[in-house]
Amino acid sequence: MMNEMAQTATLPESGRRIGEVILDLKNISLRFGGVKALTDISFDVREHEIRSIIGPNGAGKSSMLNVMNGVYHPQEGTILFRGEPRQQMDPHMAATQGIARTFQNIALFKGMSVLDNIMTGRNLKMKTNLFQHALFWGAAQREEIEHRKKVEEVIDFLEIQSIRKTPVGRLPYGLQKRVELARALAAEPTLLLLDEPMAGMNVEEKQDMCRFILDVNDQFGTTIVLIEHDMGVVMDISDRVVVLDYGKKIGDGTPDEVKNDPDVIAAYLGASH
Amino acid sequence: MSDTHGQTALDTFPRLLMEHARQRPDRPAMREKAYGIWQTYSWAEVATSVRAIACGLAELGFKRGDRLAIIGDNRPRLYWSVAACQCLGGIPVMLYQDAVAQEMTYVLLDAEIRFAVVEDQEQVDKMLEILPEVPLLEHVIYDDPRGMRHYSQSQLMGLDGLHEMGRIQDRNQIDFLDGEIAKGASDDISVMLYTSGTTGKPKGVCQTHGAFIAAATGGVQFDRLTDREDILSYLPMAWVGDHLFSFAQAMVAGFTINCPESGETVMTDLREIGPTYYFAPPRVFENLLTQVMIRMEDAGAFKRKIFHHFMAVARRCGAEILDGKPVSAADRFQYWLGNLLVLGPLKNVLGMSRIRVAYTAGAAIGPDLFRFYRSIGVNLKQLYGQTETCAYVCLQPDGQIKLDSVGKPAPFVEVKLADNGEILVKGPMLLKAYYKRPDATAESINADGYFMTGDAGFFDDDGHLKIIDRAKDVGKLNDGSMFAPNFIENKLKFFQHIKEAVSFGNGRDFVTAFINIDIEAVGNWAERKGMAYAGYADLASQSAVYELIKEGIETVNADLASDPRMSGSQIKRFLILHKELDADDGELTRTRKVRRNFVAERYQVLIDGLYEGRKSQFIESEVKYEDGRTGKISANLRIEEAKTFTPRAAIQAA
Numbered sequence: 035m036m037n038e039m040a041q042t043a044t045l046p047e048s049g050r051r052i053g054e055v056i057l058d059l060k061n062i063s064l065r066f067g068g069v070k071a072l073t074d075i076s077f078d079v080r081e082h083e084i085r086s087i088i089g090p091n092g093a094g095k096s097s098m099l100n101v102m103n104g105v106y107h108p109q110e111g112t113i114l115f116r117g118e119p120r121q122q123m124d125p126h127m128a129a130t131q132g133i134a135r136t137f138q139n140i141a142l143f144k145g146m147s148v149l150d151n152i153m154t155g156r157n158l159k160m161k162t163n164l165f166q167h168a169l170f171w172g173a174a175q176r177e178e179i180e181h182r183k184k185v186e187e188v189i190d191f192l193e194i195q196s197i198r199k200t201p202v203g204r205l206p207y208g209l210q211k212r213v214e215l216a217r218a219l220a221a222e223p224t225l226l227l228l229d230e231p232m233a234g235m236n237v238e239e240k241q242d243m244c245r246f247i248l249d250v251n252d253q254f255g256t257t258i259v260l261i262e263h264d265m266g267v268v269m270d271i272s273d274r275v276v277v278l279d280y281g282k283k284i285g286d287g288t289p290d291e292v293k294n295d296p297d298v299i300a301a302y303l304g305a306s307h
Numbered sequence: 308m309s310d311t312h313g314q315t316a317l318d319t320f321p322r323l324l325m326e327h328a329r330q331r332p333d334r335p336a337m338r339e340k341a342y343g344i345w346q347t348y349s350w351a352e353v354a355t356s357v358r359a360i361a362c363g364l365a366e367l368g369f370k371r372g373d374r375l376a377i378i379g380d381n382r383p384r385l386y387w388s389v390a391a392c393q394c395l396g397g398i399p400v401m402l403y404q405d406a407v408a409q410e411m412t413y414v415l416l417d418a419e420i421r422f423a424v425v426e427d428q429e430q431v432d433k434m435l436e437i438l439p440e441v442p443l444l445e446h447v448i449y450d451d452p453r454g455m456r457h458y459s460q461s462q463l464m465g466l467d468g469l470h471e472m473g474r475i476q477d478r479n480q481i482d483f484l485d486g487e488i489a490k491g492a493s494d495d496i497s498v499m500l501y502t503s504g505t506t507g508k509p510k511g512v513c514q515t516h517g518a519f520i521a522a523a524t525g526g527v528q529f530d531r532l533t534d535r536e537d538i539l540s541y542l543p544m545a546w547v548g549d550h551l552f553s554f555a556q557a558m559v560a561g562f563t564i565n566c567p568e569s570g571e572t573v574m575t576d577l578r579e580i581g582p583t584y585y586f587a588p589p590r591v592f593e594n595l596l597t598q599v600m601i602r603m604e605d606a607g608a609f610k611r612k613i614f615h616h617f618m619a620v621a622r623r624c625g626a627e628i629l630d631g632k633p634v635s636a637a638d639r640f641q642y643w644l645g646n647l648l649v650l651g652p653l654k655n656v657l658g659m660s661r662i663r664v665a666y667t668a669g670a671a672i673g674p675d676l677f678r679f680y681r682s683i684g685v686n687l688k689q690l691y692g693q694t695e696t697c698a699y700v701c702l703q704p705d706g707q708i709k710l711d712s713v714g715k716p717a718p719f720v721e722v723k724l725a726d727n728g729e730i731l732v733k734g735p736m737l738l739k740a741y742y743k744r745p746d747a748t749a750e751s752i753n754a755d756g757y758f759m760t761g762d763a764g765f766f767d768d769d770g771h772l773k774i775i776d777r778a779k780d781v782g783k784l785n786d787g788s789m790f791a792p793n794f795i796e797n798k799l800k801f802f803q804h805i806k807e808a809v810s811f812g813n814g815r816d817f818v819t820a821f822i823n824i825d826i827e828a829v830g831n832w833a834e835r836k837g838m839a840y841a842g843y844a845d846l847a848s849q850s851a852v853y854e855l856i857k858e859g860i861e862t863v864n865a866d867l868a869s870d871p872r873m874s875g876s877q878i879k880r881f882l883i884l885h886k887e888l889d890a891d892d893g894e895l896t897r898t899r900k901v902r903r904n905f906v907a908e909r910y911q912v913l914i915d916g917l918y919e920g921r922k923s924q925f926i927e928s929e930v931k932y933e934d935g936r937t938g939k940i941s942a943n944l945r946i947e948e949a950k951t952f953t954p955r956a957a958i959q960a961a
Contacts, residue, residue, distance in 0.1 A: 186342035196571030198343065249454065 052273065053081030055114075056225060056257055057102065062111035064097055064281075071097045072108065072281045079225070084251055084258045086268045089278035090301065095261045096138060098278065099227050102259065103128040103135055129158055134223035136214040138230045138261075144203035148213050151202055152188060155220030156181040188219045191253075192246055208239035212246070219250065226250070228260040232267055240264065244271055269293065277301070318493035319516040321357075321394040323558045325488065328354035331561055334534060337383045340568040340576060348383060350561070356384070356470065358484050360391035363473025364422065365483070367446055367464075371396035371490070374418045374499065378402045378411070378433075379426025381540040381553065381566045384450050384466055388424040389544075389554060393497055393516075395487050400499045400511070401545035403897040405890075407935055408433040414501055415441045418511055418742065424466065427451040435460060493517040499742055500547050500694050503896035511742030512547075512694045521735035522697035523555035525718035529702055530664045536562035536584040537661070541573045546898060547694040548668065552586050555697070577658035585665040589672040590899070592687070595657055596679060597803055601831050617645030618682075625650075625682030630706045650683045659685050666690050668698070669898065671774075671793075673801030674710045681708065689713050691774065695751065695758055696720075697736040701772050712771035722772065723757070729778045730764050731757035763791075780903065782813030788875030790818065792903065795876055798866060802859040803828045807888050807895075809906050810878065811914055817879040819917040821910065822856055823887050829855070844942060847883045853947055856883060860949040874954035880917050881949060882924070884910075885942035891931045916946055 057079040064072040072094045079085045087095045100106040101113070104123040113120040115131065134155070142151050159181065166174040189195055192212055197205060202213055211231060218226055231247065232240045248271055250256050262268050268275060269289040277285035277298050285291075285298040292298055317323050327336065332351035339346050348356075369375070375392040377399055379385050389399040400418045402411055404426065411433060415423075421443050425431055427450065434447045449455060450466045477484060497516040501509040526532070540553035553564045562584070567576040574595075603614055624638040634642075642650075654660045665680070665687045672689065680687040688703040691713035700722060703714030716722040720734040737758050741747040752758050763778040775781065776791040784790050790812040799808040799820065807823035826843050829852060833840055840846040864877040888894040894906050907914060909928065916924030927941035 183342065186344075190342060193569070195343070195568045196575070199575075252456070253453075 052083050055079070056081045056116060057259075058114040059101070060112045060114070062098075062101060062108045062113070064094075064101060064106055064108045070281050071106075072101070072278075075111075075278070075281075075283045077276050077283065077286055079257060079259055080274075081257055082251070082255050083273040084247070084260070084271055086272040086275045087259065087261045087278060088263075088265070088268055088275060092280075093278040094281040095278055096229055097281075099135065099229055099259070099261060102225075103133050103227055129221065132222075132224035133227065134218040134221045134225075135227035136211070136218050136229060136231060138233065140207075140210050140214055142202045142210060142214055142217070145201055147199050147201055148194060148205070148216075149185065149189075149198050151213055152185045152216045152220045153181065155217035156185065158221060184222070185220055188216050191219070191249070192216050208235050208242075211235065211239075211243065215243075215246065215250075219254075219256075222254075223256060225257045225259065228258060228262075230261050230263065232262060232264055240267060247271060316493075318520065319393070319488075319491040319495065320390060320497060320520070320555070320558050321488045321491060323520075324350075324354055324357060324390055327558070327561045331534060334561065335563045336557075336561075337386070337564050337566065338580070339383050339566040340572070340579075343568075345565075345579070353383075353387060353390075355474075357387045357390045357394065358477050359470045359473035360384075360387055360466070361394040361473065361484055361487070362476040362480075363469035363471075364391060364397075365395055365487070366472055366476055367422070367469070369395055369397060369422055371487075373397045373422065374400050374420050376400050376402055376415060376418070376420045376423035377425075377544065378423065378430045379404050379450065379544070380570065381542075381544060381549070382426055382450055383566055385424060385426065385544060386540075386554060386564070388466075389498070390558075393491070394484060396491055396495060398496050398499050398513075400501070401543075401550070402501075403543050403545045404430065405543075406897060407891065407931075408436045409935075412437045412440050414509060414511075415444060417509075418499060419443055421445045422448070424448045424450070428454040431455065431458065431463065434462075438462070491516070493520075494739070496739060498550060500545065500550060502694050503898045503900065510744055510747055513739045513742055514697060514736075515739050518736045518738070519551065519555040519697050520559060521719055522551060522699040522717075523559040525720070525736075526551070526556055526699065526702070527560045529704075529718055530584075532556065532560045532562065532584060532664070534561035536560065536663075537580055537582045538562065538564050538584045538586075539567065539573070539577055539580055539582045540564045541567050541570075541576075542586070542588075543897070547692075547698040548586060551698045552584075574658070578656070579658075581658055581661040583661045583663050585659070585662050587665070587667060588669040588899075589667050589676065590670070592667060592672065592680060593676055593803075596676060597825075597828055599653065599657070600803075601828075604831075604835070614649055617641075617649040620645050621650055621682040621684075622678065625684060626678060626708070629681055629684060629686060630708060646684065654683055654685065662686065664688065666702075668692065668713075670900070671797040671800075673797075675801065677710055690717075691772065693760060695738040696732055696734070696760075699736050700730075700732050700760075703771075707769070707771075709767075709769075709771055712767060712773045714772065715770055716772070724765065725759070727778065728763040728765060728775070730760045730762045730772070730774075732760060733757045784812055784818070784875050785814065785816050786875060789872055790876055791873070794873070795820070795863070795867070795878070796901075798863045799859065802862075804832065804855055805859060807901065809888075809901055809903065811907065811917070812876065815918065818876050819914070820860070820878050820881045821906070821913065822860075822881055822883045824852060824856065824883060826887070843887060844885045844940070847885060848942070848945065850945075853883065853945060856881070857947060857949055864949060865952050868952035868954050871954060877951040878949055879951060880920075880946055882913060882917065882944050882946045884913075885926065885944060886928070886930065886940060889930075891933065892929075913944065916944075921946055 055078045060076050062072055062075045087098055089095050101108050104125050107122060162174040162177050202210060232243050244267055251258055272289055275289055275292045277292055279301040284301055285295045317326055327350040333349050335347045336350040336353040337348045375397050377385050377388055392399045402414055423434060431449050447462050448464050448466050448469055452465050494515045494517055496513045497519055498514050499511045501511050538552060542549045557564050565580045567573045620641045624634045624642055627634050628642055662685055665685055668690045691701040692698040699717055700720055701713045702717045723731050725731055733756055761778050762774055763776055763781055764772055764774040766772055776793040780792055782790045792810045795810045796808040799805050804825055805822055806825035808820050810818055810820040812818035824847055860878050860881055867873045867877050890897050895901055913924055913926055923943055923945050925943050927939060929937055929939055931937050
């Protein structure tokens, strides 16, 4: 399925083709009691693009991501996913629809091996039941082998063969982030949400991560929405950028447009504050 | 087929390959770990693929005598490309895959490369970077298509595509390739291996099919290797040892070569494969031992006690048992028990349970290290040879192992010593010539047809060869006594805390040394002592570390003092360098040998500091990062003195 997708997304020259709007958020407002996290935000995500959300601390970036995969339910506004208006939805349903994510604070099973962690990403795709798995014979075994194959492809893709059997807790931070990305990729998502994938990394690890994000986007045609603080990274790899400040959208466009937007400059450099 | 029928002589590698495909079509020729699973290729499959690649290359215009550059890790398809090139009467030229693009330019130009088969995007990028400087390069063929979709350069082609093209071609013109293979002759050049260039520019060593087949056959007979051996191919393909073990000997004996998944997984792959025949340079054996020892330090007291008890037993009688010498029944029982409880499991962890023959070469191996592996029952032996002799001059026979010799001359090899102690070699495995360098060829082969190795050595009473040093490196101190820098450095490097050492003394009053600490071993030592440090430079400058290194140097001095020829070479002053010597900075060759003169020139101020009796010396030096950028680092290095000893031999004699 991945290969098919990669092929349909391919054009000889530019490689990938930005497609139709896949996720459309209209007039989203999110409140926690009296606190307004997001106010009247509208933007869209197109198929095969890399869309970044930036903004100062507390601007509402992670809330936005949580709205997208159904963790938070906005009080106002509509979400169209593949043209269909989305009703109340929980993260599990989002995942079955092909939305995967990674977290700002790594959320892996520390005591489990890298391989097992990535296997959990296949969870939704498993059809055999608990009883069959306990016996581990016939269908369950065949299925496990099938999933393991997919997981090995991801391991190969992200170049983490050497740590396949290492418990995640023993790995350095940068590699844990990569394992988290691997788990998200194992679910073969169409839309991948990355919450600060490069936070706390050194330059080399950041470069590696950038390369992997671009490769994922390029090879599998995965649409990526990411939150990131490193402006160099954002401007380099994004197709379009949304800028939030105090729960409001203050800018939206290509990296160049956003860079030169007076409101954005003001929010970042504090000119008018 | 009809063409080759008359020629039963298996005197070229392509003929050997086709013979294996006939004799043992279903035996595994190669394994490669892909997607976490070992994939096997039989001899028949390998032969088919080699034929396809060869036909594909021919289709692209590859001619007899053309050179094919091969750059990458040990991948089956790169080995197949070597064989494919040989089928067409071409000459494969392997390059070190970790070399930066600029370093590759020289070899590509020197060998007039038109075709290159490379592993992946990384190597393709390097080729594209230097394309303007190597106008002859027409085709770059890549093995792994990952990340290559947006490359539109006309020179590029995937190996998959080439393979497919060649497969069809081979089917349509079945006689073509058999005809090409039939044209090959034993004294055709089968491969060009570039010397590491310890001094001056690298030279292309041209070896014939006959030479490598002779060296391989000799080794196979000597150690009674069969087609059931398993070997792990993880050392650079550009290195003569890999070509002998993973290519030539596999082709002669028909055994299986195994390619690791990636450079970082070699240890795991080693355990999974459990090779029966193994080669590693001393540093690999040393790293393995260091890792084991570090982990043992962290084990519980009870386990530690058992471990050390049986290790002591093994040290006492393990090597003797391996050599078949008489050992008391009580020791035999203890060793048997130890093998059950400690040594067997340890070998298993190291991936050495099945090893029948293991070799080490390339640098001197520490006596403790050597004894350790032999005592736990690993038949580790030393060999001696050069690129110019197919890595094959002397081998240690089973049961006649001496720690400080490299064994007896191998089958078909004649060794003699020149008047100045230089080792001279003659035999079928000698190089044909240096590529386009008749001057260098004439210089290295004397009138009687002996190759001059440039190493100084002597035969002991049992006819075993001992190597002292490079003949040209052996110098004299001002008092006239001999100064053999490698000899001293090797002794220093046998300490687990010292990774690299460079000693000076030729034309001086006394000997001094630069030291590189082993960051892993010293780091672990520092951790256990609760010392804080920020990195290599910081750790290297700590006075406790200086004390640690000083102890090691003084032990070496005591050892040197006991040898009358070497007692003058005791190290008086030393310093610990602020950075690790690095191949990217040109301080080491790609095979990790110190480029002595370069280092001496680069750190001249430090040498001056050592001899002028200063307590410390400021140094600023340029470093090259892996991506090719450069930066500067500076440090104030401390210089310390070490205790020297009066020659003990002299006292004993009196």
